[in-house]
Amino acid sequence: MTTIEPAKAEHETARQSALPSQRSTATRGTRIIGIVAVVALGWLVAFGLGFSPADRDQDESVRILYVHVPTIWLAYLAFVVTAVSSAMYLFSKKKSLGWDRAAGASAEIGVTFVAVTLAVGAMWGRLTWGVFWQWDARLTTTALLFVTYIGYLAVRRLGGSHEQRAKRSAVLGMIAVVEIPLVHFSVKMWRSLHQEATVANLDGDTKMDGLMLFSLFVGVIAFTLLYVWLMLHRTRSMAMEDLLEERGLDEALAVRRAEAAETATAATSAPPTATMKSGSDS
Amino acid sequence: MITVARLIAAKDLRVERRSKIVTNQVLPFAGITMVSFAFALDKQNVLDTVAPGLVWLATMFSLLVIVQRTFAIETDDGALDAMRVAGVDPRAIFVGKAMALGFQLLVLEAMLFGAAVIFYGESIPSNNAFGSVVLLVTTMLSATCGLAAVGTLYGGLAAGFKGSETLLPLLTLPAVAPVLIGATKAVESAVGTSGAVVSEGWQWVGLLTLFAVAAVVGGALAFGPLIDD
Secondary structure, three states: OOOHHHHHHHHHHHHHHOOOOOOOOOOHHHHHHHHHHHHHHHHHHHHHHHHOOOEOOOEHHHHHHHHHHHHHHHHHHHHHHHHHHHHHHHHOOOOOHHHHHHHHHHHHHHHHHHHHHHHHHHHHHHHHOOOOOOOOHHHHHHHHHHHHHHHHHHHHOOOOOHHHHHHHHHHHHHHHHHHHHHHHHHHHHHOOOOOOOOOOOOOOOOOOOHHHHHHHHHHHHHHHHHHHHHHHHHHHHHHHHHHHHHHHHHHHHHHHHHHHHHHHHHHHHOOHHHHHHHHHHO | OHHHHHHHHHHHHHHHHHHOHHHHHHHHHHHHHHHHHHHHHOOHHHHHHHHHHHHHHHHHHHHHHHHHHHHHHHHOOOHHHHHHHOOOOHHHHHHHHHHHHHHHHHHHHHHHHHHHHHHHOOOOOHHHHHHHHHHHHHHHHHHHHHHHHHHHHHHHHHOOOOOHHHHHHHHHHHHOHHHHHHHHHHHHHHHOHHHOOHHHHHHHHHHHHHHHHHHHHHHHHHHHHHHOO
């Protein structure tokens, strides 16, 4: 009886140690960023749907662009962050898994933002072009970008150790970002219908109404804050998931050892007749 | 490195010569894909227009099957790990497997172009037959290099993992989209689809060559870290 007690205690300790020490991914800083992001999104709604004027040609559908344009810009930024974090993981001496989690979190947010871009872009296309989708260079590149990073996220879930996941996905994160110009160049040569850049053009001449441009600026600020807020929470939740997996394995090992110790103790303390009976049963 | 790569390529082709999996299963699969396209489209004028694209689409589908096969022979008995433990340069493994895959793809493409001639009525324009053939062969070579490099890279990445059969198309097809677009356009110019002329095709061969160089160099550098788990 006395030999079983330490095993139970070990089991309980292992179970408790499997729980993350911090149950929330929020800190004072993230709460402030979150509140500011919500205010900025409210500001975007006010400017995008209220204060900014309707367009001469696109009419009210222009309001969709206050979400469409910032989300794709932030998605590009997210994928560049993924590539840079991947390179930092691969080429740094320390090989910190923090870089890997930053790359994964950024890709997840980037994929979500591209999905939003494609969804609202399809609505805008229906209103302006009369169709949800056109096989235009920009649309095709964006769709391929979306599928490529879904593949990247699938590779992150292949299994194996955290270091295996980090190395595989870091290589793929860097390949994917190199693919983007090649895919873009090929579809650009293929065909193009999408309008040229109005704001981010090379001649520096922004052909846009002042209030519309300001609304777009508000959109960029709001979605940037949202990106930062999501990144902080997602990297922390990924760190907790990794910790839980590691501790979960330790806990499982401790439980199995405790069971083995319990069985061994029971076998040694049992009367000889019971042992013989058990042996004849098996 | 080149010697080791040639040995690996020769080994893969020897395995294929003895097992005849690609010959007996993948080539008929590609053939039935071409016939299925004809059933689905069912109009000769439509087939005339889309034949170059269908040839490359059938090549892409077959590429996925061949890549699965070429890595199955490595992972089934842990041969890939054995090669790494034996100290074989991963770049040599990449180049060797890509060479064997490329050779099998070239045979497949030749068969598919033959099928397009027979089933879809495609032909080389008689006014510039030599230029068309040179463009066609160059397109096939440059496109095959790109496809083989990307296929080998992602095949190595997905090899041995649960769900690799479904992951491989998800990774490979978006990555080879430039090859599908470029090779289709170049072949359209070579066979004169919708009035296209040979001179229009060379810019696409340029794109295919750029893609192939990027895929081979990038693949050779990335293959080691990907399989070195």
